[in-house]
Amino acid sequence: MEKSKVKRFPPGPWSWPIVGNMHLLANLPHQVIRDLSRQYGPIIGLRLGQQPAIAVCSPSLAKEVLMTHDSVFGNRPAFKLYDNLLYPGDSGIIFTTLSREWRAHRKLCVMSLMTPKCLQRMEYIRLEEVSNLLGAVYAESDRGVQAISIGTCVARTSARLLMRLLIRLIEQEAASPGIGDLIPVLSWLDLWRIRRVRAIRNRFDVVLSSIIANRMKSMAENSHESYDDLLQSLLRRFVQPNGTTQASMNCSALDALTIEWAIAELLKNPKCLMRLRQEMEDVLGEKKGQLIVEADVKKLRYLTCVIKEVARLHPAAPLLIPRMSSKECEVGGYKIPSKTLTFVNVWAIGRDESIWENALEFRPERFEGKETDMVGHHYDILPFGAGRRICPGLPLAVSMLGLTLANLIHCFDLQLPHGQSSDTMNMEERKGVTSNKAVPTAIVPKPRFPMDFLYPTSA
Secondary structure, eight states: OOOOOOOOOOOOOOOOOBTTTTTGGGHHHHHHHHHHHHHHSSSSEEEETTTTEEEEEHHHHHHHIITTTTTOOOOOOOHHHHHHSSBBTTHHHHSSSHHHHHHHHHHHHHHIIISSSHHHHHHHHHHHHHHHHHHHHHTTTTTTOEEHHHHHHTTTTTHHHHHHHHHHHHHHHSSOOOOHSGGGGGGGHEEEHOOOOOOOOHHHHHHHHHHHHHHHHHHHHHOOOOOSSHHHHHHHHHTTTTOOOOOOOOOHHHHHHHHHHHHHHHHHHHHHHHHHHHHHHHHHHOTTTTTTOHHHHHHHHHHHHHHHHHHHOOOTTTOOEEEEOOOOOEEEEEETTTEEEEEEEEEHHHHHHTTTTTTTTTOOOGTTTOOOOOOSTTTTOTTTTOGSSSSSSSSHHHHHHHHHHHHHHHHEEEHHHHHOOOOOGGOBSSSSSSSSSSOOOEEEEESSSSGGSSSSOOO
């Protein structure tokens, strides 16, 4: 009988008793995994405590995990922290396992917010948020005199982004497993972390409870005021006779990270910034005293290339959200056991010299004349993932990225603070599971024309 050519488990670094390889991933795990792939190949086997894990670092293997074996790797790891972050027994759209309930919740979210019709109908809301951002940049910089942190401004634009900023604190805790998830006998060491996350969740509950209570009161009184949003759809579908709701709402601040990296790369590469502004003037004209709208953004091809290049070099979630295999399968010629924690290193794929020419250089023009997209069809650039667990907010995120970046470039001459130059900019990452900059991007935003249009006066 011919022996199977399938190998047992992917190669990887030697693991210590009890802790396994956990010590290797304590700082910037996506960079460590990239370095390990150079030694062990594009699929690496790891032991995180008692938890077997793999990490894949090539487009072909990413496709195997995210598409070929999508049903096998469609589940999320059941980290205990998720229950404390969200609600016991309800991990929401992002963290829950594949189920009929997950499909129903995801469908509701997409149909309520992410269809082309919904996005078009709610464009005015996005324009209001962008206007708020421009006003905040203008005011906080003392009308273009003081340096500001652009990342902070983007994250604090509106009430929606304030909520995202709060959840961002939680995501830094929840995106990585606790010690108890990997070494069950040491679960007691996670108690301080769980208490912290519960406190943040409770603060968020106060805000949400007030909003939901007011909306339910309005619905009960048959108010004629119309609310065309996801909350209304959730309440209509899930509110029980006793007034409770089974819905959980999750959102992300990863778009703010991408905008900050985009501004940093354009400042570090002034020729790219000049070309982008020239395209805007050639295609759209002056448009002084006006916001750039989404119909304008669709005409800006070089802007699209800039966003793709930023997503390639600086994906907001470098390892995506981890997955868990539901049964044994084969990936890259190796046998992957059931319940194996699985990472897809999209950061390493985006910087692979065998895939991208001059991979570490910021060159948006590499995408000109190509049909490469970011929506899961091309596995060499996957900032939002792929397959059935692709980011449900992708259409909204792509829309906001283009709209926000275009208006910042249109309304302001973005300059580095006095004494700084593009050659000395710090482009390193900070420790964490998201791609935060080690040093926040500071800019001096000089208005390019009067900004009175941001503050309409009542008649």
